Amino acid sequence: MKIQLLGPTNNGGMDSTISPSQAILSRYQEPIRKALVTYSPVVPGTTLRYATLMITITTVTQLKQYRDSLDGTVGFVPTMGALHEGHLSLVRRSIADNDHTIVSIFVNPTQFGPNEDLETYPRDIEHDSAQLEGLGVKCLFAPKSPSEIYPLGLQRGPFVDVELGWATRGLEARTRPGFFKGVATVVTKLLLLVRPDTAYFGQKDWQQLTVVRALCEGLFLRVKIESVETARDPNGLALSSRNSYLEPSVRLMASDIYRGLLKAASSAKLGMTKASLFEPIEQLWHQRTSNGHFKIDYLELCTPDLEPIDTVSSSCVVLCAVYVHGVRLIDNILITA
Known part of the structure; x- marks a missing residue:
């Protein structure tokens, strides 16, 4: 079962949809929200979770409200979707380490260059959602539009530019100018929204991991950055x-x-x-x-x-x-x- 929170209502509440009965959710939304935070029992002797419900949040306003409702430690896994075992290993680590785990899926346009694959980048939100729900994730943040993250547009507004010498000028930065400005900006925005205790990144993107760690230290962001080993297929190819x-x-x-x-x-x-x-x-x-x-x-x-x-x-x-x-x-x- 999936609950999807779509947007604010006129009375300041949350307009939500659920199958089979939207009216029931509307009346009992807050009790359900609290139950989602705490209820995720595991079938004895297995790793399967039953009665697992996952909220899909699509707006910044909803995410702020949801985050404010949480007690305990929060882990965060930012992704661009098209999830594979590498992403899922980060999610499992977060679930093991924290009381709550929030996953984001957002194909960030500001980290793509003019001739890169923004339009063709793999997207399969339904499959991704099913995988996350199966792991026991309670909250997915999946903005429907870049304007949710960049309300002033992709060319205006505050951006974060990290200068680390060769670490932000060589390797990926040499081939993909502007890449780390886009990464640093979206990561900063997401970390400020989610306010996690710990955020999880894969070691395959070693340069990105280095930049994110320096970003958090330099801006005094109160988040621990944990890295997880690169996941590979049986022949050794790094999953991507x-x-x-x-x-x-x-x-x-x-x-x-x-x-x-x-x-x-x-x-x-x-x-x-x-x-x-x-x-x-x-x-x-x-x-x-x-x-x-x-x-x-x-x-x-x-x-x-x-x-x-x-x-x-x-x-x-x-x-x-x-x-x-x-x-x-x-x-x-x-x-x-």
């Missing part, structure tokens, strides 16, 4: 919503991205030069690049906080972006030498 653009045979080919990173990590020695470290990657990828299946956007060695380095240190990370049949995929691996 954009993987849906690839045919199964091409996905198998794309798994060579991570295989190359693993070879580098296994050969890494303290003080090894970047060129030597990258040799096994380039050898493995050579056939893919020579026949045009792979096109390397970047391959870099950095400290964990994204300062570029030329030799392997005791803790460092290799990051890459590779076009596979025209689809841009990112990945990374942490190296401890």
Whole structure:
């Protein structure tokens, strides 16, 4: 069963819809809301939840009201939808850690460039909602329009621009100018709205994770940022919503991205030069690049906080972006030498 909160009524209440009886919900809305916050029993001996209800909130006003009604710790998982196991692992972690979990689905237009895939980005809100409800999520924030998040439009209003030197100028920022301004802005807005105790991000987007942590520290946002390991398919390919653009045979080919990173990590020695470290990657990828299946956007060695380095240190990370049949995929691996 799904409850959807659509918008404010003239009397200041919440206009809500529920099947089968809208009238019943209207009369008993607040008791239901309180029950949703606390009632999510687990069938003994299983991980299945029964009588699980999830509110889908579509406006900022509703989200503020819902958040004000919560007691206890709140975890938050911001997403752009097209959910996969990587997203769901973040949700499970939040549910395990907190009294309440709020998930957002919002394809943020300000982080897409002019020639990127904003219009074709995968969207399946019904399937996403079913997955979240099955995990026991009680609240989904899914704005129906960008104007809900950007009331002054996409070109006007306050924006957040994070300057971290190379960490916000290299890698993704070099190829996607304006990307981190869009990310920083939407993350700040969502964190201020949800006011979570903890927000959860995946390590696949290592640069984004680094920027978000610096953003929260620099703006004194009272939220803990937790990272969760990259989820991968059985062949090692990092899970991504954009993987849906690839045919199964091409996905198998794309798994060579991570295989190359693993070879580098296994050969890494303290003080090894970047060129030597990258040799096994380039050898493995050579056939893919020579026949045009792979096109390397970047391959870099950095400290964990994204300062570029030329030799392997005791803790460092290799990051890459590779076009596979025209689809841009990112990945990374942490190296401890």
